Amino acid sequence: MTTMEELPREIKAFVNMYAWHRIDPVPWATPQRPLSKSRVGLVVMACMTAPDQPPFHAEEPDFDPSMRVVSSDIDPRTLVNTWPGQAFDHAGLQSDANLLIPLDRLREMKAAGEIGDTSPRTVSLCGHLPKPQRFIDETAPAIARLFAEDGADVVLLVPA
Amino acid sequence: MSLAAAEIERNGIPTVGQVYVREVAEKTRPPRALWVPFPHGYAMGAPNDPTLQLSVLRQTFALLHEPGPPPVLKEYVPLEVEAGVLGV
Numbered sequence: 001m002t003t004m005e006e007l008p009r010e011i012k013a014f015v016n017m018y019a020w021h022r023i024d025p026v027p028w029a030t031p032q033r034p035l036s037k038s039r040v041g042l043v044v045m046a047c048m049t050a051p052d053q054p055p056f057h058a059e060e061p062d063f064d065p066s067m068r069v070v071s072s073d074i075d076p077r078t079l080v081n082t083w084p085g086q087a088f089d090h091a092g093l094q095s096d097a098n099l100l101i102p103l104d105r106l107r108e109m110k111a112a113g114e115i116g117d118t119s120p121r122t123v124s125l126c127g128h129l130p131k132p133q134r135f136i137d138e139t140a141p142a143i144a145r146l147f148a149e150d151g152a153d154v155v156l157l158v159p160a
Numbered sequence: 161m162s163l164a165a166a167e168i169e170r171n172g173i174p175t176v177g178q179v180y181v182r183e184v185a186e187k188t189r190p191p192r193a194l195w196v197p198f199p200h201g202y203a204m205g206a207p208n209d210p211t212l213q214l215s216v217l218r219q220t221f222a223l224l225h226e227p228g229p230p231p232v233l234k235e236y237v238p239l240e241v242e243a244g245v246l247g248v
Binding site: 003004007011015020021022023024026027028029030031035041043045046087088089090091092093095096098099100102104105106108109114115123125127129132135136139140141143144145147148152153154155156157158159160 | 190
């Protein structure tokens with residue numbers, strides 16, 4: 001397991017310095033149907049875009065609180081990685097997009113009857129947001145509306 | 161992850177996800193999170209390993225069965241341990 005002590009020194013320093021936003025109180029929605037009957041939404045956080053979408057600009061000073069919406073039917077290998085720098089090792093993602101965008105795995109779970117369906121739209125974000133206010137005010141409510149419109153029963157969020 | 165998850169939950173849809181660092185999850189408090197033993201960039205475990213990736217997803221979705229109260233933070237159970245527990 002990764003604990004603070006096991007992190008590389010530069011990542012540990014970042015984790016200690018970063019102004020983490022604490023959720024309090026923690027909201028709690030309960031599932032309304034079994035997973036096998038549920039429509040699953042997906043949020044990915046590696047600054048991925050469809051080839052015809054503008055890249056994220058997740059650099060200092062303002063980073064990028066916007067989102068991209070892609071079809072959940074897309075081949076995850078076709079998404080473009082616009083994450084700046086090397087905050088995480090990109091080799092795995094280059095080898096297999098399902099590491100951070102597990103659409104193929106969700107399709108397999110659907111085929112096996114483990115989930116009901118995938119929500120038609122997938123949301124892509126940049127997970128590194130030192131200045132989250134615009135995200136809180138604009139993007140997060142838009143994400144919630146999107147999944148409500150799409151009839152999602154549960155949403156899976158995959159960090160980068 | 162926590163900010164998006166919280167807003168989605170406030171709108172009545174349950175969320176699940178993974179976290180890489182326990183201390184970060186304890187600071188940010190996503191509603192339901194699986195603490196995975198993988199480096200950043202490897203949320204599903206390893207590239208081109210569908211068995212491992214499905215295991216991560218199944219354990220993540222299993223958090224939906226947790227009664228709460230939130231936040232719920234569980235450790236990923238490695239495949240070989242999972243197989244032993246399940247007797248498969």
